[in-house]
Amino acid sequence: MTTLTASESLLTLPADWILEPVTGKRPYRKKWTETNLDRLAALAELESGKATGLGLKLGKGLLAIDIDGESAAKLLAKLAGENSLIDFAKTTAWTSGRAARKQCLFSVPEADWHRIRTLRIGTGVWGSEGKEECLEFRWLGTQSVLPPSIHPSGQAYTWINNPLTNPPLPAPEWLIELCENWHSEYAGADKLDLVRFPVRLFAHFGRQIAVWMLARRFDLSRRSADGKPKGCGIGKFSLTAAARILNRSAGHVRKLLCAAKNSGLIRNYLQRGNWITVFYSSLERAIALTNIEKLGPIAAVEIDDLANLPIIATEVEAQHLQRASFHRQRQEEMRQIQAQGSDPGQPTQLIAPLALHTCEKLARVLGKSERFIFCESGFRFYGGSQKAIANSRGLSTTTVSRHLSNDYRLAATPIRKFRQELPPILKKQLVERLPLLQNMPSHLCVEDGLFLMGGEWWKPHCNVYGLDHRLVSARRRRARIQAAINKGNLFSENSSPKILDNKFILSDSSFFKKEGEPERGKRESK
Numbered sequence: 186m187t188t189l190t191a192s193e194s195l196l197t198l199p200a201d202w203i204l205e206p207v208t209g210k211r212p213y214r215k216k217w218t219e220t221n222l223d224r225l226a227a228l229a230e231l232e233s234g235k236a237t238g239l240g241l242k243l244g245k246g247l248l249a250i251d252i253d254g255e256s257a258a259k260l261l262a263k264l265a266g267e268n269s270l271i272d273f274a275k276t277t278a279w280t281s282g283r284a285a286r287k288q289c290l291f292s293v294p295e296a297d298w299h300r301i302r303t304l305r306i307g308t309g310v311w312g313s314e315g316k317e318e319c320l321e322f323r324w325l326g327t328q329s330v331l332p333p334s335i336h337p338s339g340q341a342y343t344w345i346n347n348p349l350t351n352p353p354l355p356a357p358e359w360l361i362e363l364c365e366n367w368h369s370e371y372a373g374a375d376k377l378d379l380v381r382f383p384v385r386l387f388a389h390f391g392r393q394i395a396v397w398m399l400a401r402r403f404d405l406s407r408r409s410a411d412g413k414p415k416g417c418g419i420g421k422f423s424l425t426a427a428a429r430i431l432n433r434s435a436g437h438v439r440k441l442l443c444a445a446k447n448s449g450l451i452r453n454y455l456q457r458g459n460w461i462t463v464f465y466s467s468l469e470r471a472i473a474l475t476n477i478e479k480l481g482p483i484a485a486v487e488i489d490d491l492a493n494l495p496i497i498a499t500e501v502e503a504q505h506l507q508r509a510s511f512h513r514q515r516q517e518e519m520r521q522i523q524a525q526g527s528d529p530g531q532p533t534q535l536i537a538p539l540a541l542h543t544c545e546k547l548a549r550v551l552g553k554s555e556r557f558i559f560c561e562s563g564f565r566f567y568g569g570s571q572k573a574i575a576n577s578r579g580l581s582t583t584t585v586s587r588h589l590s591n592d593y594r595l596a597a598t599p600i601r602k603f604r605q606e607l608p609p610i611l612k613k614q615l616v617e618r619l620p621l622l623q624n625m626p627s628h629l630c631v632e633d634g635l636f637l638m639g640g641e642w643w644k645p646h647c648n649v650y651g652l653d654h655r656l657v658s659a660r661r662r663r664a665r666i667q668a669a670i671n672k673g674n675l676f677s678e679n680s681s682p683k684i685l686d687n688k689f690i691l692s693d694s695s696f697f698k699k700e701g702e703p704e705r706g707k708r709e710s711k
Contacts, residue, residue: 198239198331199348202247205328206236209337218242218326238334238342241290244325248291248301248356248364251329254318255285256310261320264425266459268359276354278345281336287345288329291356300365303327322364362460366403366422380488381657384498385481386471388579393445395431395491396438397471400451400463402488420463427461432492432601449474481505481577485655493607497654499588500610502577504652506569551618558613558649562620568647589650611651616643 198204204227205212213236214220221242222230230236243249250273252258262270277290293301304322312318323329332342380402386394400420428435442461445451450471452464472480482505490497551559575585587593589610597605622630622642635642 197344197347197349198241199352202348203242204331205240205242206230206238207240207328207330207334208235208237209335210240210330212240212328217328238330240328240330240334243323243327243329244301245298246293246295247353248293249323249327249329250289250291250360251319251321251323252285252287252289253321254308254310254312256308256318257320258285260306260308264320264363264423264459265359266423266425268357268458272354272357275351276346277348277351279332279342280345281338281342282340283336283338288323290329290348290353291360292353293356293361297356297361300361302364304364359459363423363426366426379485379655380491381483382486382494382497382501383468383471383480383483384501385477385479385577386475387494387498389475389477390445390448390450390471392431392494393441393448393450395494396427396441396445396463397450397465398491399427399430399488400465416467418465418467420465422461422463423459424456424461425459430488430491432603483657485657489606493604496588496594496604496607499574499578499580499585500650500652501654501656502574503569503589503648503650504654505656506573506577507650507652508656553613556613557616559643560615560617562618568615568649570647589648612648614648615646617646618642619644 203221204224205214205217205222206227207213214222227236227239231239241247241249250261252261261273272291273289278287280287301324302322303324303326306320308318308320310318330336330342332344334342336342380398382394382398390397399422401416403420403422404417405419405421406417424435424438427438431438431441433441438461439456442451442454442463446453450466452466454464455462466474482501484497484501486497486501551561553559571582571585571589575582578585589612591609594604594607595609597603619635619642622635623640625642627637630637630642633644635644637643
């Protein structure tokens with residue numbers, strides 16, 4: 186392999202660029218992101234033959250956009266929307282020589298550095314090398330190999346636009362906003378990007394709640410709060426990103442925004458080009474609109490799951506019901522221990538369902554199969570019945586059964602590919618052995634819903650679901666709920682309900698201050 190000469194490698198590069206020696210496409214120095222080499226040291230590495238080329242360290246003002254294939258170029262054009270791509274043709278750019286692949290370099294003012302993230306957006310198209318073609322934003326912690334370094338294929342990188350004649354142009358605002366608002370980047374590569382989902386609001390607002398959650402996730406306050414939304418009431422996201430997250434068309438997203446505005450879930454929204462600014466209502470206001478007596482479970486769900494909210498809501502209600510059932514049994518156990526004059530000690534934590542602790546002792550599990558968990562007589566069960574889940578969700582038991590069935594969950598719809606991201610669900614039914622029924626007439630046992638297996642009668646109980654949603658607490662002041670009602674003028678002077686539309690009707694609920702109840706500064710959990 187030919188070693189690059191000093192003049193060939195350095196004369197075409199601006200003097201203020203920080204260079205990193207590479208072999209192929211990778212730096213080989215340990216902790217290369219933390220230390221910089223001066224030009225003479227980089228030159229020595231190159232002339233010794235140890236390095237096959239030089240890379241440009243990115244970040245701190247330099248942003249590289251790697252367009253890896255024709256599908257990535259089409260994705261960029263789609264995300265740009267009405268914005269021009271003329272800057273990509275005029276700014277510093279180079280290529281490895283492979284078809285439809287190039288990198289474009291932009292400068293970013295220091296005031297906008299906090300808005301840029303290293304970002305990799307897959308296109309779903311696999312290239313001839315067996316790798317997915319991607320559109321990549323390269324920033325801190327990355328480098329890009331520069332001409333005339335040698336690509337692993339043996340070809341030399343070449344300039345499309347030399348930096349001395351075509352210096353990096355300022356990154357356009359729409360490109361910075363695209364990088365800033367892309368839905369999966371804020372949490373970082375090793376963390377989940379989560380958004381809070383009050384599942385019982387879904388029964389009232391339907392899929393409108395998805396755009397409300399997006400607005401809360403992309404609250405503008407995150408720009409001054411280290412990427413964490415603080416709830417200023419204004420969210421901003423691109424129409425293209427929303428359509429991608431929700432797996433809906435842009436027109437459908439606009440319909441959801443209009444419906445959410447009519448229902449009061451959002452106060453207003455503005456569209457400028459591809460960008461949507463949403464003035465969303467608070468959670469207290471949403472509670473006041475729905476007339477629910479208890480807020481119910483709130484789950485921190487991945488933002489990519491917003492396309493499957495109906496099924497996620499069913500899963501959360503099932504997990505919440507299992508946890509609540511176990512809690513009630515534990516409270517009963519503590520009361521029994523206290524009645525005996527003993528100290529119940531610290532409450533036990535909710536455990537994995539398959540561990541199957543009772544309130545008094547370890548359960549005697551007789552056996553497990555793919556479908557059932559067989560338990561001794563007298564075991565105190567906990568879990569979630571599909572009928573109870575259906576009542577919480579306002580659905581039929583058939584729909585709940587379908588949501589919790591792998592035959593349904595793992596079969597993506599043929600056109601829009603809904604449900605394709607859902608993981609399989611683990612479900613087993615608890616069955617209790619009833620040893621005293623050996624001589625009972627069979628028809629009586631069958632009438633009671635029992636079944637015979639292995640010469641013994643068994644009673645089916647609730648299902649145990651292997652769900653692992655992160656349920657979070659929500660503390661709301663009653664005064665805030667009442668203030669939301671008063672501010673929206675949701676009630677007339679005689680406290681009669683005011684009909685907002687044919688779907689949302691309000692009446693008194695347990696959130697409102699009761700007659701004769703003292704004011705509290707203490708928050709109450711719902």
